[in-house]
Amino acid sequence: MKFRFLTADFMGAFGLPRLERKMVIQALACFGIALLPHIFHLAWWLILMAAGVALWRWASLRKQVRLPPSSFFVFVIPVLLVGIFLTYGTVTGRDGGTGLLVGFFCLKMLELRNRKDFLVVTGVSYALILAGVLFTQSLLMCLYLLFQFWFTTTCLIRVHGRTHDRKSRTAGSLSMSLIWKSLPLTLVLFVFFPRIDAQLRFSPFDPSSGFADSMAPGSVSGAFSDRSMAFRVEFPDGDVPEPEDLYWRGVILSKTEDGMAWERQPFGVQREVRRVSEVTELQAGQVRQRISLIPSFQRWVFALDHPVIWPDSAETHLGGVVGWPYKIRSRLQYEVISDPDHHSQEMGQNILKRYLQLPQERELTPRVRELVKHWRRGGASDEVVVTRAMQYFKDEEFEYTFYPGTYRRRALDQFLFERKLGFCEHYSGSLATLMRVAGIPARVVLGFQGGEMNPYGDFMLVRKQNAHSWVEVWIEGRGWMRVDPTSVIQPMRLTGGMQWLQDLIGRGFGFSIAGLDFYLFAPGWLPDPISEFLDEIRNRIDNLNRVWDEMLGFDYGSQLKLMGNLGIEQSPKTGMVAILVGLAGAIVLVFWAISLRQNLKLRPEDQVLEQLIRKLKRQGVEKSPYEGVQTYLTRAGKEYPDVREVFDQFIHYYHDIKYRTHAAANRETTVQKMKDLLTQTGL
Amino acid sequence: MKLRWTPQFKILVVLCLFMLWASINYQNNGAYFVLFLLVSLVVTSCFMAWVNLRRLNITCQSEVDAFCDSELSLALHVENTGNRLMEALHVEIADWELLEATEEIEFVEPGSALTHRLTIPTEQRGRYRVQEIVVSSCFPIGFWRSEKRFPVDVTLTVYPKPAGDQPWPEDTEPDESHQDEFSSHSGDHFAGHRAYQPGESQRHVDWKAFSRGKGMLIKDYRGGGSGCVRFDMSAMSGGDVEQKLSQLTRWVVQAFRDNVDFVLALPDGQMGPARGQRHYEACLRALAVYGQAGRQT
Numbered sequence: 001m002k003f004r005f006l007t008a009d010f011m012g013a014f015g016l017p018r019l020e021r022k023m024v025i026q027a028l029a030c031f032g033i034a035l036l037p038h039i040f041h042l043a044w045w046l047i048l049m050a051a052g053v054a055l056w057r058w059a060s061l062r063k064q065v066r067l068p069p070s071s072f073f074v075f076v077i078p079v080l081l082v083g084i085f086l087t088y089g090t091v092t093g094r095d096g097g098t099g100l101l102v103g104f105f106c107l108k109m110l111e112l113r114n115r116k117d118f119l120v121v122t123g124v125s126y127a128l129i130l131a132g133v134l135f136t137q138s139l140l141m142c143l144y145l146l147f148q149f150w151f152t153t154t155c156l157i158r159v160h161g162r163t164h165d166r167k168s169r170t171a172g173s174l175s176m177s178l179i180w181k182s183l184p185l186t187l188v189l190f191v192f193f194p195r196i197d198a199q200l201r202f203s204p205f206d207p208s209s210g211f212a213d214s215m216a217p218g219s220v221s222g223a224f225s226d227r228s229m230a231f232r233v234e235f236p237d238g239d240v241p242e243p244e245d246l247y248w249r250g251v252i253l254s255k256t257e258d259g260m261a262w263e264r265q266p267f268g269v270q271r272e273v274r275r276v277s278e279v280t281e282l283q284a285g286q287v288r289q290r291i292s293l294i295p296s297f298q299r300w301v302f303a304l305d306h307p308v309i310w311p312d313s314a315e316t317h318l319g320g321v322v323g324w325p326y327k328i329r330s331r332l333q334y335e336v337i338s339d340p341d342h343h344s345q346e347m348g349q350n351i352l353k354r355y356l357q358l359p360q361e362r363e364l365t366p367r368v369r370e371l372v373k374h375w376r377r378g379g380a381s382d383e384v385v386v387t388r389a390m391q392y393f394k395d396e397e398f399e400y401t402f403y404p405g406t407y408r409r410r411a412l413d414q415f416l417f418e419r420k421l422g423f424c425e426h427y428s429g430s431l432a433t434l435m436r437v438a439g440i441p442a443r444v445v446l447g448f449q450g451g452e453m454n455p456y457g458d459f460m461l462v463r464k465q466n467a468h469s470w471v472e473v474w475i476e477g478r479g480w481m482r483v484d485p486t487s488v489i490q491p492m493r494l495t496g497g498m499q500w501l502q503d504l505i506g507r508g509f510g511f512s513i514a515g516l517d518f519y520l521f522a523p524g525w526l527p528d529p530i531s532e533f534l535d536e537i538r539n540r541i542d543n544l545n546r547v548w549d550e551m552l553g554f555d556y557g558s559q560l561k562l563m564g565n566l567g568i569e570q571s572p573k574t575g576m577v578a579i580l581v582g583l584a585g586a587i588v589l590v591f592w593a594i595s596l597r598q599n600l601k602l603r604p605e606d607q608v609l610e611q612l613i614r615k616l617k618r619q620g621v622e623k624s625p626y627e628g629v630q631t632y633l634t635r636a637g638k639e640y641p642d643v644r645e646v647f648d649q650f651i652h653y654y655h656d657i658k659y660r661t662h663a664a665a666n667r668e669t670t671v672q673k674m675k676d677l678l679t680q681t682g683l
Numbered sequence: 684m685k686l687r688w689t690p691q692f693k694i695l696v697v698l699c700l701f702m703l704w705a706s707i708n709y710q711n712n713g714a715y716f717v718l719f720l721l722v723s724l725v726v727t728s729c730f731m732a733w734v735n736l737r738r739l740n741i742t743c744q745s746e747v748d749a750f751c752d753s754e755l756s757l758a759l760h761v762e763n764t765g766n767r768l769m770e771a772l773h774v775e776i777a778d779w780e781l782l783e784a785t786e787e788i789e790f791v792e793p794g795s796a797l798t799h800r801l802t803i804p805t806e807q808r809g810r811y812r813v814q815e816i817v818v819s820s821c822f823p824i825g826f827w828r829s830e831k832r833f834p835v836d837v838t839l840t841v842y843p844k845p846a847g848d849q850p851w852p853e854d855t856e857p858d859e860s861h862q863d864e865f866s867s868h869s870g871d872h873f874a875g876h877r878a879y880q881p882g883e884s885q886r887h888v889d890w891k892a893f894s895r896g897k898g899m900l901i902k903d904y905r906g907g908g909s910g911c912v913r914f915d916m917s918a919m920s921g922g923d924v925e926q927k928l929s930q931l932t933r934w935v936v937q938a939f940r941d942n943v944d945f946v947l948a949l950p951d952g953q954m955g956p957a958r959g960q961r962h963y964e965a966c967l968r969a970l971a972v973y974g975q976a977g978r979q980t
Contacts, residue, residue, distance in 0.1 A: 094705075094709070097705075119691055119694075119825070123694065123695070123698055126698065126717075126721060127698060127701070127702070129717050130702050130705060130706075130714050130717045130718070133711060133713030133714045133716075133717055134705065134709055134711055134713075134714060137711070137712075137713045142713060145713075145717070149717070149720065153724065153824065156823075156824040156825060157823050157824055159825070160771060160821050160822055160823060160824060160825040161770045161771020161789070161790075161820070161821070161822040161823065169768065174823060178724060178727055178728060178731070178823065178824070179720070179724065181727045182720060182723035182724045182726070182727045183720075183723070184723075185719075185722075185723035185726060185727070186716070186719045186720045186722075186723040189719035189722065189723065190712075190715060190716055190719050193715065193719070195710065195715075295709075329708070329709045329710050329711070330709060330710035330711050330712070331712075551712075552712045552713060553712070554712055555710065555712075588726065591726075591727070591730050592730065594730075595730045595731075595733060595734045603766050603793065603794040605794070606794075657794070658794065658795065658796070659795070659796060
């Protein structure tokens with residue numbers, strides 16, 4: 001049997017005529033459009049491969065090179081699979097699956113010979129639209145993907161017939177009208193299809209790009225230039241916290257090996273907590289937040305430090321970590337209440353031991369121990385030690401930089417006494433270790449700091465670049481106190497909004513590809529008015545995105561609420577399915593009725609003819625079913641000799657429209673003439 | 684009228700299940716939307732596919748004939764009585780095993796008609812009957828195939844291919860008028876040239892004129908003889924039945940062109956002597972169905 005990749009033989013792919021040149025070009029366009037949204041997260045070698053394939057195919061169109069033989073694919077497919085497995089660690093899941101789809105798309109382009117191959121191309125394109133949505137759901141991207149959907153459907157229409165591009169009847173316009181007509185059913189399905197909250201997982205797969213759950217300052221973080229949204233906060237009660245209180249608590253890290261890198265340990269469960277739904281009146285100083293979080297692929301969420309009243313479905317961990325019962329794979333909305341002045345009092349012997357655990361002995365060099373001992377001099381209290389430590393960071397020449405290089409051996413020592421370069425993770429990581437050495441229980445908190453109020457939408461946007469880490473220390477009698485060493489090294493970070501960052505990395509539009517930053521404008525290049533204008537545009541787009549996100553946030557909870565509003569509270573899933581089937585059935589029926597009617601309607605010339613026949617019938621000249629129009633009107637002409645010529649003329653026009661294309665072109669005038677003749681008969 | 688899904692539809696179902704799986708796993712509303720849009724698109728296209736052929740009407744002529752190895756063209760009158768553009772029609776002859784005859788009609792304007800010539804390659808002489816024309820369409824996006832069948836009654840006659848180079852049989856009833864031994868056209872005189880028709884014997888081609896670049900011309904001989912030629916199958920030597928039939932066909936064509944009386948004698952009967960269109964066609968039909976009476980396709 002002849003080998004063919006991705007085209008099953010039962011589709012009858014063999015022996016079909018070769019694809020026309022213009023269809024190959026169409027497929028190439030489809031290829032480009034489908035791959036464009038993915039180039040930012042695809043492996044570099046896949047992008048190279050795609051470019052190569054496009055060039056190869058293009059050259060083969062111009063008859064400069066030949067397409068590869070079947071044996072080529074036998075060799076290349078295993079290589080592709082292994083390559084994808086090595087790159088993504090899996091061939092399923094969002095990342096690996098997209099890689100696989102793109103790889104197969106490339107190979108299929110080299111094997112594009114007939115119509116059936118073309119169909120495979122459109123199928124892969126549809127699948128890639130879905131993959132694109134899994135990566136980002138921003139408004140712009142969704143609009144682009146909708147465009148891709150339209151284009152793919154256009155391709156499908158072209159391959160099935162409408163190759164002619166006549167005015168107002170192009171494949172594109174048909175595709176548009178098809179999509180338009182599909183919308184009602186789509187919306188019904190979207191609203192009433194029960195969102196299954198279980199995870200149908202056959203293989204473990206997770207995007208690699210979740211939020212961090214550990215801290216390794218040795219690695220360079222790319223998040224500082226990522227302006228995309230992490231989460232969005234609304235304050236329903238209108239009380240926006242002060243900028244210095246904007247610490248968004250995420251997860252706590254309590255274990256370190258080298259004194260710089262920290263990771264989390266299993267959390268204990270906090271009992272006797274209050275839930276948002278139980279609370280109606282807020283106490284003074286409490287802040288209610290409604291947070292909309294992007295998929296974090298972690299099992300905790302963020303809240304203003306320190307959460308006091310928990311989201312309804314949250315898991316309550318010790319340390320003020322708002323846990324979630326499952327990994328967050330989709331947009332999540334929740335409500336939480338925090339009190340910036342609250343200090344957690346939780347402590348016990350077991351916990352104390354955990355927060356005093358020291359890194360490995362070799363990391364604690366004599367200099368480090370000497371430094372801590374120096375802070376303790378004169379039997380200073382814990383509070384004094386903390387103050388002295390902060391003073392140390394302030395007085396020594398520490399520099400805040402995003403590119404501190406890597407610390408490998410004796411990282412803590414090297415950082416504190418030699419290089420003194422780092423960003424928040426270095427400072428919080430080292431401070432927490434030093435505190436433990438001094439006998440003060442300490443832990444690192446990973447979260448976000450800051451946020452921008454959007455003037456158009458009355459919400460606060462926290463971006464990925466706001467990621468931050470700080471330290472909490474246990475002070476007897478006061479509880480867990482927040483200490484942020486970054487604030488003394490880079491105080492602007494706390495007060496100046498994002499201005500300090502702009503100054504640091506330059507002003508202008510920047511974007512980042514595969515960890516490399518690019519700037520469209522050089523730092524300081526833009527005059528202030530333009531820069532402000534750009535900020536305004538950004539704010540407006542952010543606001544638009546918020547509305548969009550609310551639509552995307554439609555989930556099982558929203559469905560339950562909707563069913564509640566409809567008065568169906570018992571067995572809502574059955575209710576949903578019933579409504580879904582009912583409405584979908586109704587839509588199908590309406591469509592059926594419309595399509596029945598569409599072709600029953602008589603054409604204008606036939607309407608006129610029908611009128612004449614009716615009038616003649618009233619006069620007693622009835623048309624027999626077997627009689628043709630000409631015979632009938634000739635017979636009528638004999639009955640009415642006066643208007644015989646009018647009848648003849650009528651037949652002439654009627655035949656013109658029916659059987660002569662050039663007359664059919666100015667159909668309207670001819671029909672008008674027929675109508676005039678109808679009045680002339682005087683019947 | 685039938686509407687059924689295509690093989691692509693089954694593949695689409697697999698694709699949609701895969702999409703559903705991804706949507707559920709990632710709890711991604713965007714993914715759900717893409718999936719539902721695709722599903723709705725397929726449902727909507729089902730109506731379009733159904734409406735497309737609904738007002739199609741096809742009639743066709745009742746008899747067509749051609750020589751074997753040439754192309755037989757069956758004229759179909761395709762009419763769109765509806766008010767929508769009809770697109771991507773795929774026309775074929777039902778249960779047609781012998782010949783591959785499928786063709787595409789790009790579109791038919793609403794309320795108008797066109798004549799489509801279905802070209803049927805001929806490979807074997809005989810008489811065939813077409814009882815049903817099938818029109819199908821995968822328009823607009825190929826997941827549904829609508830099909831409409833039209834009962835017709837067409838007789839296709841495929842004559843044997845004119846071929847062979849056996850000598851022209853002698854006139855059996857010689858005329859009294861002058862005979863010229865050296866001319867194959869006993870007594871006829873040269874009456875001018877006419878254009879060569881495909882299928883004609885090359886025996887009378889004026890090769891000298893051809894070499895002068897005047898094209899294929901036939902030397903026409905007229906007048907004189909009103910002799911009657913007898914083409915007798917049983918009198919022929921050599922070759923099998925088909926070869927003999929081909930030779931006979933060639934002679935019949937030649938005789939018709941030359942406008943001479945002829946007799947066609949087959950083992951199962953004799954036709955003529957006569958001349959003219961009717962006799963000619965009757966002879967060709969007899970040659971087409973010789974030995975296969977009652978055979979139908």
